[in-house]
Each structure stands twice: as structure tokens, then as C-alpha cells.
Amino acid sequence: MSELLARHRAVLPDWLALYYEDPLELTHGEGRHVWDAGGRRYLDFFGGILTTMTAHALPEVTKAVSEQAARLVHSSTLYLNRPMIDLAERIAALSGIPDARVFFTTSGTEANDTALLLATAYRRSNQIIAMRNSYHGRSFSAVGITGNSGWSPTSYSPLQTLWAHGAVRGRGPFAHLDDREFTEAAVADLRDLLGQARGQVAALIAEPVQGVGGFTSPPDGLYAAFREVLSERGILWIADEVQTGWGRTGDHFWGWQAHDQAGPPDLLTFAKGIGNGMSIGGVVARADIMNVIDTNSLSTFGGSPVTMAAGLANLTYLLEHDLQGNARRVGGLLRERLRAGTAGMAHVREVRGRGLMLGVELVEPGTDRADPARASAVLEAARAAGLLLGKGGGHDTSVLRVAPPLSLTVAEAEEGGDLLLSALRATA
Numbered sequence: 001m002s003e004l005l006a007r008h009r010a011v012l013p014d015w016l017a018l019y020y021e022d023p024l025e026l027t028h029g030e031g032r033h034v035w036d037a038g039g040r041r042y043l044d045f046f047g048g049i050l051t052t053m054t055a056h057a058l059p060e061v062t063k064a065v066s067e068q069a070a071r072l073v074h075s076s077t078l079y080l081n082r083p084m085i086d087l088a089e090r091i092a093a094l095s096g097i098p099d100a101r102v103f104f105t106t107s108g109t110e111a112n113d114t115a116l117l118l119a120t121a122y123r124r125s126n127q128i129i130a131m132r133n134s135y136h137g138r139s140f141s142a143v144g145i146t147g148n149s150g151w152s153p154t155s156y157s158p159l160q161t162l163w164a165h166g167a168v169r170g171r172g173p174f175a176h177l178d179d180r181e182f183t184e185a186a187v188a189d190l191r192d193l194l195g196q197a198r199g200q201v202a203a204l205i206a207e208p209v210q211g212v213g214g215f216t217s218p219p220d221g222l223y224a225a226f227r228e229v230l231s232e233r234g235i236l237w238i239a240d241e242v243q244t245g246w247g248r249t250g251d252h253f254w255g256w257q258a259h260d261q262a263g264p265p266d267l268l269t270f271a272k273g274i275g276n277g278m279s280i281g282g283v284v285a286r287a288d289i290m291n292v293i294d295t296n297s298l299s300t301f302g303g304s305p306v307t308m309a310a311g312l313a314n315l316t317y318l319l320e321h322d323l324q325g326n327a328r329r330v331g332g333l334l335r336e337r338l339r340a341g342t343a344g345m346a347h348v349r350e351v352r353g354r355g356l357m358l359g360v361e362l363v364e365p366g367t368d369r370a371d372p373a374r375a376s377a378v379l380e381a382a383r384a385a386g387l388l389l390g391k392g393g394g395h396d397t398s399v400l401r402v403a404p405p406l407s408l409t410v411a412e413a414e415e416g417g418d419l420l421l422s423a424l425r426a427t428a
């Protein structure tokens with residue numbers, strides 16, 4: 001065991017998991033690459049769990065951060081904060097939510113926590129509908145809406161949660177339905193769930209594409225169909241865009257837009273990529289919902305000028321360089337390369353996803369059973385070949401997650417795709 005790993009184990013919690021049998025220490029990055037402490041270079045197909053959204057060491061972001069840091073790192077929400085107001089205006093306009101207000105936090109978990117605070121206060125109810133297999137963070141309230149015990153450290157949430165079907169077709173009773181039948185079945189399930197609920201339900205929260213859950217998308221339009229049912233009862237719809245926002249899915253700027261007959265959600269939460277690695281999270285909500293609570297702030301660090309400078313520079317860059325379009329084009333090429341290369345591989349159940357959010361689901365060869373050990377083996381083999389990947393899925397984490405920075409080039413997509421295919425062949 002390396003000296004650094006021994007120190008990690010001695011001082012940090014036992015549950016702080018590390019990837020790889022011989023864990024990596026990353027020391028720097030540039031573009032779509034990172035380097036370890038031994039000077040070895042890796043193509044980064046996980047971007048620090050989708051946080052390095054644009055590119056590592058993007059000069060525009062580095063400059064904005066260092067200039068702001070040299071002036072003022074932090075003041076607090078007690079004083080006017082120009083970069084925070086600038087970024088809030090841009091996000092409000094992009095959100096599609098009418099009369100939008102924005103509140104910044106420092107993480108996705110806090111963003112969802114705030115959304116729950118608002119929705120429960122607005123509706124005077126602590127009942128929330130969440131989707132099976134979901135992931136929304138690990139605070140005291142977020143674990144209560146995270147539908148996968150593998151990702152929930154405890155089960156003592158203060159919320160009453162109703163679990164809806166619809167995010168994943170999976171292997172269950174809905175597995176063989178087509179999109180229309182599946183949507184009808186999920187809507188019928190939602191109606192049934194609401195019929196069983198006692199009293200008022202506050203909100204439904206969903207990831208438009210489930211992230212940690214293995215990059216699974218419901219049929220387009222599903223949340224529009226849900227929304228009809230919700231609207232009849234005044235129930236709010238919260239879109240958790242922590243992974244799907246900012247063009248990651250290629251076809252859309254926000255994940256909810258795949259369901260866009262429904263219009264924007266009542267609340268939208270974001271985090272991860274907007275700061276290109278700096279800690280920014282937040283909630284966008286209609287003013288009447290945002291202003292339902294009576295308080296003075298909810299966060300000391302949310303909206304910190306240095307992170308806001310990063311967000312502004314990053315957002316400007318990704319819009320000016322149409323990284324959403326790049327995610328669509330390059331992600332589409334990568335998906336087809338992976339589909340073609342895995343055809344006939346008995347341990348690959350499916351290559352799925354949209355834009356630069358692609359999942360490769362592994363199974364025990366020739367069966368439908370998840371194979372988490374093989375997913376770990378592929379991760380190791382890819383690392384040995386110079387490619388970093390992620391893992392996800394249900395309680396069985398058997399899905400490889402491919403989510404490179406959105407500036408990925410065609411040549412890098414081809415190189416990384418081929419490295420992934422070799423790792424899959426080596427572990428067949």
C-alpha cells in the first residue's frame with residue numbers, strides 16, 4: 001500500500017470509496033486528459049463524475065477564477081455580489097421557467113435539499129414522489145428520495161416518500177412494453193400511488209436521465225404525461241438536472257426538454273458541471289415558490305464570487321462553442337462505435353444514452369443478471385490502457401458510465417471508444 005493510501009485509510013472514513021485496486025492520485029489535467037503522480041496520462045471519460053464539464057484547465061475559466069481570487073474570494077450573501085447576480089440572470093433566462101428566481105448552493109445535494117424545503121413549505125406537505133432507482137444526494141433529506149439503498153447510507157429520512165415506476169424499464173414487469181405502453185403503465189402506476197396517498201402530496205422529483213442509476217432514460221414525453229396527473233392535484237414537478245443540464249444530453253440543453261410538451265418544471269436543480277469543477281449548485285423556481293419561505297439566507301458559501309466567476313466563464317465558453325452540439329455529434333459517433341464494437345459480446349446487454357452521457361450495461365454472459373465484478377474488471381483494464389471510466393447502475397453497479405468533458409474531439413472519441421472496446425474484449 002502506498003504511503004498516501006495508508007494515510008487516507010487512517011484518517012478518512014472507511015466508507016469513502018476509492019476506484020481501482022491501486023487507487024489513483026491525479027495531479028493535473030488539460031483538455032480531456034489527466035495525469036497521475038507518476039506522470040502517466042489518461043483520457044478522462046468520467047470528468048470527475050461529470051464535474052469537469054467543458055475541459056480540464058480551460059484557460060478562460062482559470063483566468064476568471066484567478067482574477068476574481070486576486071480581488072475578493074468571498075464576501076457572503078449579506079453584500080451585493082455582481083458575479084452572482086450576473087450568473088443568476090443568465091441561468092434564469094436559460095431555465096425556461098417563467099418569473100424565475102435562482103438560489104445558489106455549493107452542491108447538488110444542497111440544491112435538492114433546498115428544493116424540498118421550498119416544495120414542502122409551498123404545499124404544506126412532507127410527502128414526495130420519487131422515482132425508483134433515483135439518486136439525489138446523501139443529506140438527511142436527499143437520502144429519503146434516493147431510491148436505491150446502495151446509495152443511501154441511512155433510512156431515517158424526515159420525508160414520506162412514495163416510489164413511482166417509470167424511470168427504468170429494467171427487467172421488471174414493464175420490461176417488454178413499447179414506449180407508449182410503458183408510459184401508459186407508468187401513468188397508471190402514478191395514479192394508483194396517488195390514490196393510496198393520505199393527504200396532500202408536495203412534489204414529484206425526477207432526473208430526466210438517471211445518472212448514478214446507470215444512465216437510463218424513460219421514453220421521451222413521460223414526464224409530460226406525469227405532469228397532467230400532477231397538475232390535476234397541484235403537485236409540483238422538480239427536475240433534478242444535476243447531471244443532465246447544460247447540454248450534456250446533446251439533443252437538449254436541459255434534460256426536461258425531452259419531455260417538453262409539458263413545458264418547464266416548477267423547480268429545477270443544478271450542480272456539477274456549471275462550475276467546471278468549482279462547487280456550484282442551485283435551484284431555479286418560479287418566484288411564488290422560491291419566496292414561500294421566510295428567512296434571510298440558506299447558505300454562507302453559495303454564490304461565492306470565485307465560483308460564480310468560474311460559472312460565468314464556463315457558461316460563456318460552452319454556449320459560444322456550442323458544446324451541446326458537440327455532445328450530440330461526437331456523443332452520437334461514440335455511441336455508434338460502441339454499439340458496433342459490442343455487437344455479439346455476450347456480456348454486454350446494452351449500449352445506451354444520449355449525447356455524452358452513455359452507459360454500457362454488463363451482464364453475466366448470455367444471461368440477464370448484472371455483473372458488478374466484471375464492471376470493476378473493465379474499469380481496471382481500461383485504466384491500465386490509459387482510459388478513466390465511471391460505474392453506476394442499481395444496487396448492482398453493473399453499468400459503465402461514459403461522460404467525458406463536452407469538448408471531446410472526434411479523434412479522442414475514437415481513441416477512447418477503442419480503448420473501452422479492448423477492455424471489454426479483455427474481460428469477455
Ligand code: PMP
Pocket residue numbers: 049106107108109110112135136137138207211212240241242243271272281
Ligand atoms: N442529483 C444528481 C442527479 C446527482 O447525480 C448527484 C451527484 N451524483 C446529486 C444530486 C448530488 O450532488 P452533490 O454530490 O454535488 O451533492
